[in-house]
Amino acid sequence: MTNPSDLLNLDGLFSETEIELRDKVRAFVDARIRPNIADWYEGAVFPVEIVREMGDLGLLGMHLHGYGCPGRSAVEYGIAALELEAGDSGLRTFVSVQGSLAMSAIHKFGSEDQKNRYLPGMAKGEIIGCFGLTEPTAGSDPASMATTATRGDDGSWRLNGAKRWIGLASIADVAVIWAATDDGIRGFLVPTDTAGFTATPIEQKLSMRASIQCDITLDEVVLPAEAVLPEVKGLKGPFSCLNEARYGIMWGAMGAARDSYEVALKYSQERLQFDKPLAGYQISQEKLVNMVLEIQKGILVAVQTGRLKDAGNLDPVQISVGKLNNCREAIAICREARTMLGGNGITLDYSPLRHANNLESVRTYEGTDEVHTLILGRHITGEQAFR
């Protein structure tokens, strides 16, 4: 019988190796995330002990090659992101920040020394990284960043400024910090025990509770000359890393959506109202059908984007198609799924509202819906409307 969660048999688009990886990550999510996520979410706990386990599974920097990284394909990375986010966006976010942002920055723009020093340990989960681009007054417009790095006569660097919404910063060993220099924006590797570096978790979040986001202050942080990432100058540095994270998000969002749909489907088949299952009512069926159509379309978008990426033919504008569409549809699906659970849907016994709340962050970070709309608007009209 055709799988009710995969009407078009999209699994048929995946190789045996890809399906094997999917099953492995799905089993990990079932064993380690699902039984604990309600407590982690309610208690605002990021389970640090899971980091090494993710390293052992080959989930960290998984699409990077060499330097102890797993060297999997972009599609495989996407499949893993989807399965992880079916568990919780916070756990997928960890993998994105570590692999797509911090490790990618070092892998793309670091010196051989920097790559050898950090990447093998980061792939194993022994070293945690974070990525500091956003600032209290520079979110969608990182070009307006106020953090500076000035060079001394001896070649050392002095960093001053603040970063905000930085995932993992308070537990990270190394921070990739982007700062304005006389020579344009540059990236720096800052060991987090450097004097003047402080990371403070942001509390009372209504979203992404099983995850850590921080304020960072950089107060006269002095770094040696070799702390700079030598291979890039300008915003294309951080933007190239954002491409990697945005790509993973388009897959991940569909994981949260699929999980919500499956919960709503099961609940509607079991819950009796007016003497028959909710699933037997026309409005319920319409909701479920609309959800599954958008999930199937969203996964198709992700697979096509992944195949383009693996072939080396991906234009960043194509990532905006998936990031915008899949986040927008996923949050609508999770909210609709919640409506099918009635009052029970507002507790942590069921995942859809937790997923929807998480997706408020996911649709905001790595380029808001509005930013991706304007990236696509600029592409199709030739007119930029940011400013």
Ligand code: TGC
């Ligand atoms: P624009 O003039 O368009 O471009 C400046 C330079 O960057 C290059 N570029 C890209 N390169 C690679 N990939 C991309 N996607 C690129 N987009 C732009 C561009 O070619 C140019 O290079 P060059 O050599 O000519 O200088 O820049 P703009 O300032 O006009 O861009 C406007 C806009 C809105 C598209 C851009 O600012 C943008 O994408 N804003 C959103 C920023 C964002 O996504 N921020 C989220 C950061 S996440 C974070 O800091 C926390 S990490 C998450 C966590 O820790 O949990």
